[in-house]
Amino acid sequence: MAIPVLLFNAVAPFLGVIAVLSFARWSARGRGTSPDLPAWSGPVALTLAFVATFGGLLEWPAIPPVESWQWLVFLVPAAGAWGIVDAVLRSAFWSRALIEIGLLALAAWLLVPEWFESRFIAVAVLASATFVMTVAHRAACPSSAPAAVPLACALTFIGTAVLLERSANAKLAQLAGSLTVALLAATAFAAWTRRSVLTASSAPLLAFALAGLLFNGHANDYANVPLWSFVLIASVPLVLAALRVVLTRAGLRPFSTASSMLLAVVLILSTAVCGAVLSSADAPLEADDAAYTTTE
């Protein structure tokens, strides 16, 4: 592995997250016995990891970006910032939902490329799906088993990276890989300190990063990776939230709940990745190829 890739895709995200979370823990000392780290810590740590990989390995885009996927480098940090603001505002569900849907519609408009078929429908679907994923992430985050949620998220981004690599999008796969490393660092920190590092404030960033990467992977897929593989991975936050609610109400112990959630994630990701590996094939020649060939 080349040194810059190792540095910006693994070392920097891992150490950056550990440093930010350690500082957050130090800054929160003596403020009661809350099992959660401060709301800003998760979004800041994940944003740093994402931006470090983008800045270190990929070309920094023009402002505004020429290619729609490049908006991710601005929108993912913006989603993190919104998570912190939302944690401070503590808005009611409906007012928060209205603001989020508006912001997500704007973000989706920037992220869906102009050449994409049925752009308006794609914007509506992407914004709606991201909103649902955000709500689901919030529901899945509470801290009964601190390391389980970041680990489940890390696994999700591993699956995303594999899918993106299969669809011939190495840049996007590297960004997903960066978040995987960051979330593994968060998992290690949570297991070590027994504190929740991914509070509800991280939900907008996690949901938007996942939705944005998956959508761009599908939009720029040249290897016929099936749509349902992308959709299956996008459904992980919903499954996590549903399992957490159902199993907690059923009275399962935190360890059993966490194990069930992780098992479900592994099953979903395995199915999605297997589908991508088995279904993706050589892209067919396009019908208008002949228009570019002139023969006597």
Place this chain on the structure above:
Amino acid sequence: MRTANSVLLAGIAATTLLVGSPAAHAEAGEYSIDASHSAVLFKIRHLETSWFYGRFNHFSGKISFDEQKPEEMTIGVTVKAASIDTGNTKRDLHLKSPDFFNAKQFPKITFKSQKVKRASEGNKTYEVSGELTLHGVTKNITVQLTHVGSGKGMSGGKLVGFHTNFTIKRSDFGMGYMQKGLGDDVEITVSLEAVQK
């Protein structure tokens, strides 16, 4: 005797000019690129070790050319980015993706000439300046274009052939990904045969 020889030499010279020279074949006119007898090739350094070759399979274009007035020549070439062919399907898919050409957003690579002048008196090489648009970025480049020859096609149409070789930096066109694995300089060879319309 001297006068007779002079007249004979003048006659041979005139006949050669009218019949035998390429200029007699290459009249001013509009030509369409015959992609089946043309090529757009490139080579790039791989891992700072070897030269790696590829080509584009689909392109089209028009040439306006009069050998007597080469400065008035115009060339326009459009290459389909998604027709890149390196002999390996997986690699071709990767090259089409946003990691490199982003062929869905930028489906065409174009060159449009703006100025043509003779590279030096007495030869058939021209300095052609124009706009190269690649990956959504437009830059002015100047290439040395050689008029290889003129002739007639199998079906009687007039043909003209050109060849050029030039180098660009892919990072100048926003395609700087994987600089360690692939060199920044891309050497492009374009060989064109065009048939008069």
